[in-house]
Amino acid sequence: xxxxxxxxxxxxSPTGYLHIGSARTxxxxxxxxxxxxxxFILRIEDTDVERHREDTISIILxxxxxxxxxxxxxxxxxxxxxxxxxxxxxxxxxxxxxxxLDEGKAYRCFCSQExxxxxxxxxxxxxxxxxYDRKCLSLTQEExxxxxxxxxxxxxxxLVPREKILSxxxxxxxxxxxxxxxxxxxxxxxSNGMPTYxxxxxxxxxxxxxxxxIRGEDxxxxxxxxxxxxxxxxFGHPDFTHLPMILASDGHKLSKRHGSIxxxxxxxxxxxxxxxxxxxxxxxxxxxxxxxxxxxxEMVEKFDLKSINKKASKFDYEKLLYxxxxxxxxxxxxxxxxxxxxxxxKKNDNLKDKVNFLKEKLAKIIPITRERVKxxxxxxxxxxxxxxxxxxxxxxxxxxxxKEINIKEILKSSVKSLENIDNNSFNxxxxxxxxxxxxxxxxxxxxIIAEVLRIAIWGEPVSPPLFETIEIIGKKATLYRLKNYLKxxx
RNA sequence: GGCGCAUUCGUCUAGUGGUCUAGGACGUAGCCCUCUCAAGGCUAAAACAGGGGUUCGAGUCCCCUAUGUGCUACCA
Numbered sequence: 001x002x003x004x005x006x007x008x009x010x011x012x013s014p015t016g017y018l019h020i021g022s023a024r025t026x027x028x029x030x031x032x033x034x035x036x037x038x039x040f041i042l043r044i045e046d047t048d049v050e051r052h053r054e055d056t057i058s059i060i061l062x063x064x065x066x067x068x069x070x071x072x073x074x075x076x077x078x079x080x081x082x083x084x085x086x087x088x089x090x091x092x093x094x095x096x097x098x099x100x101l102d103e104g105k106a107y108r109c110f111c112s113q114e115x116x117x118x119x120x121x122x123x124x125x126x127x128x129x130x131x132y133d134r135k136c137l138s139l140t141q142e143e144x145x146x147x148x149x150x151x152x153x154x155x156x157x158x159l160v161p162r163e164k165i166l167s168x169x170x171x172x173x174x175x176x177x178x179x180x181x182x183x184x185x186x187x188x189x190x191s192n193g194m195p196t197y198x199x200x201x202x203x204x205x206x207x208x209x210x211x212x213x214i215r216g217e218d219x220x221x222x223x224x225x226x227x228x229x230x231x232x233x234x235f236g237h238p239d240f241t242h243l244p245m246i247l248a249s250d251g252h253k254l255s256k257r258h259g260s261i262x263x264x265x266x267x268x269x270x271x272x273x274x275x276x277x278x279x280x281x282x283x284x285x286x287x288x289x290x291x292x293x294x295x296x297x298e299m300v301e302k303f304d305l306k307s308i309n310k311k312a313s314k315f316d317y318e319k320l321l322y323x324x325x326x327x328x329x330x331x332x333x334x335x336x337x338x339x340x341x342x343x344x345x346k347k348n349d350n351l352k353d354k355v356n357f358l359k360e361k362l363a364k365i366i367p368i369t370r371e372r373v374k375x376x377x378x379x380x381x382x383x384x385x386x387x388x389x390x391x392x393x394x395x396x397x398x399x400x401x402x403k404e405i406n407i408k409e410i411l412k413s414s415v416k417s418l419e420n421i422d423n424n425s426f427n428x429x430x431x432x433x434x435x436x437x438x439x440x441x442x443x444x445x446x447x448i449i450a451e452v453l454r455i456a457i458w459g460e461p462v463s464p465p466l467f468e469t470i471e472i473i474g475k476k477a478t479l480y481r482l483k484n485y486l487k488x489x490x
Numbered sequence: 491g492g493c494g495c496a497u498u499c500g501u502c503u504a505g506u507g508g509u510c511u512a513g514g515a516c517g518u519a520g521c522c523c524u525c526u527c528a529a530g531g532c533u534a535a536a537a538c539a540g541g542g543g544u545u546c547g548a549g550u551c552c553c554c555u556a557u558g559u560g561c562u563a564c565c566a
Contacts, residue, residue: 011566012566013565013566015565015566045566047565047566048565048566050565051565051566109564113563113564116563116564117563120562120563123491124491126491127491127492128491128492129491129492129493129562130491130492130562131492131562153564155564173494173495173496176494176495178493178494179493182492182493182494182562183493183562184562186563186564187563187564189564190564191564192564194564196563196564196565196566197565197566198566200566201566216560217495217496217559217560218559218560218561218566219560219561219566220494220495220560220561221493221494221495221560221561221562222560222561222566224494225561242495244495244496245496245559245560247558247559249501251558251559252558252559253559253560279502282502282503282515283502284502284503285503286502286503286504286514288504288514289503289504289505289513289514290504290513290514290515291514291515292502292503292514292515292516293515309503310495310496310497311496311497311498311503312495312496312497312558312559312560313501313502313503314501314502315501315502316501316502316516316517318501318516318517319501319502319515319516319517320516321516322515322516322517323516325528325529329529369528370529371528371529371530372527372528372529373528374528432525435525445525446525447524447525447526448525449525450525450526451525451526453525454525454526458526460526461526461527462526462527462528463525463526463527464526464527464528465524465525465526465527466525466526467525
């Protein structure tokens with residue numbers, strides 16, 4: 001092994017579902033790992049006992065799998081650098097915190113949370129810059145021993161050097177520099193023994209030999225704090241890439257009140273993983289000035305850290321819809337068939353035994369419907385009148401009342417004419433021929449005939465192509481619907 | 491309040507000092523196709539946040555302002 005192995009990670013905290021922003025972060029890590037032939041690692045950052053929700057772990061994992069992101073190491077797959085859950089690595093954090101303590105690079109803090117909160121609020125009230133006052137730094141060894149012995153709780157704070165320029169180079173934001181004097185002696189180990197974020201990420205990224213960190217821009221300001229840890233422990237630091245934020249369409253931070261933002265909900269709404277990934281990739285990344293459609297394979301080839309932009313982007317549902325429509329049209333016919341059949345069976349268990357019948361039908365339905373639909377759930381709706389009897393809404397019943405059309409004559413002629421077609425030749429071609437014949441006979445535009453039949457056959461003024469639809473529905477059902485509509489308007 | 495980051499059509503973006511009368515995509519509008527709706531094709535409207543510099547020349551470099559946003563927690 002001459003080249004150092006490239007290792008990336010996605011490190012969600014299990015406090016909710018996988019949302020658009022984290023999915024993109026995961027995806028960019030995954031893409032880059034695939035592109036350079038590196039490893040992609042999944043790590044669960046569950047150090048917040050309060051907000052932790054165990055059930056969200058499987059939701060996050062399922063969403064990732066659904067999107068097609070696989071990982072080489074993780075809590076479920078294992079690996080050489082485990083455990084992959086921070087809650088199972090507590091002894092490691094303790095060990096390194098102790099090391100810093102021993103080296104005088106960290107110190108114990110016995111201040112109560114209430115006191116600290118009060119101090120901060122007071123400083124803020126008079127618009128003052130607040131930083132921990134290092135009260136506990138001046139504690140003598142005896143005082144510390146006595147407090148520990150009497151059972152006083154303490155946290156461990158990093159002793160942040162003053163007037164030190166902390167800098168690193170970010171692949172997106174360029175050179176980033178900050179003076180350490182602006183950073184307080186932040187807590188690395190809580191009094192309950194849990195590490196805080198800035199400490200545990202740094203430790204884990206080192207221990208897990210992560211070479212490239214790709215994460216949200218909200219961590220840009222945190223990076224110097226982590227740099228402090230790398231320095232104090234004499235670890236080298238990874239290569240950083242911070243991704244611009246994804247905001248809701250109103251320009252504010254994406255949150256639950258903005259509706260469906262979880263990958264889970266897009267899946268339920270009938271989005272395809274290809275579409276979601278393509279859309280997500282375009283938020284902050286572009287390949288050239290023209291291309292918008294990318295297969296996963298192409299993205300792996302073309303993805304590049306250097307062509308990520310800095311500007312936060314707003315989420316645009318319309319464009320996602322467009323892409324989804326595109327991918328529904330691109331889908332192989334049997335894949336689409338399979339997806340649709342599964343959906344239909346899920347809704348109606350009786351259909352389980354009729355898979356072949358469904359397949360046969362769908363083979364005819366798909367070519368005339370797929371380009372009219374933008375989501376799979378939209379697709380399910382358009383399927384209904386092909387398989388079920390239709391009920392006429394009031395709108396459908398009254399559709400022609402104000403129009404000067406002899407609708408009954410049209411319907412009756414149609415019935416007569418369609419009845420004449422032989423059962424075996426009840427196909428699009430003959431249906432069209434008959435209906436055009438009626439139009440000629442009644443001296444009406446085909447449009448009028450089609451409009452009437454459409455309402456009768458489909459119940460709505462918009463449907464898939466009429467002649468094909470009539471063929472698929474079949475002679476019997478078509479005649480039934482025509483007569484039924486005739487009755488309903490009588 | 492302190493410390494950062496950002497700002498090109500409504501939205502996602504191309505753009506790295508002259509090739510920009512600023513390109514593409516979604517959306518919008520119109521036309522074509524057409525049995526409706528889509529899809530597809532064609533066309534159109536639509537942007538360099540504002541102000542100062544630097545330069546022969548600025549969307550591109552610098553400064554200020556405005557706006558947005560992040561961190562400033564014993565959240566991540």
